[in-house]
Amino acid sequence: MAQDPLAYTQLPDPAQEAKARALMASLRCVVCQGQSIADSDADLAGDMRALVRHRIAAGARPAAVRAWMVERYGAWVSYDPPLSALTWPLWAAPLLLLIAGAWLARGAFRRTRR
Incomplete structure (x- = not known):
């Protein structure tokens, strides 16, 4: 063809x-x-x-x-x-990972200050 x-x-x-x-x-x-x-x-x-x-x-x-x-x-x-019920985790994952990383870093910094 x-x-x-x-x-x-x-x-x-x-x-x-x-x-x-x-x-x-x-x-x-x-x-x-x-x-x-x-x-x-x-x-x-x-x-x-x-x-x-x-x-x-x-x-x-x-x-x-x-x-x-x-x-x-x-x-x-x-x-x-497009944002849909199937794709919302793809859009939310970076934000959730950033929040989890900040929470873990906060905990690590608290332990080193003591």
């Missing part, structure tokens, strides 16, 4: 291309899993880049394109997952 030319070429409108690139950098490649679709060389990432560029060129807002990609591939495809 031939790749869509928009998988590897830029949109003619620089403003649209900037929107597409920003969106592509925030979407995860479902094949590579550690790279964004902007950085991945996987064929599926190329197809996803082409889809993003086609939709942006057609006038779709980046938020609408992101929502469509999340609907199609699941919330995991986004590097910025």
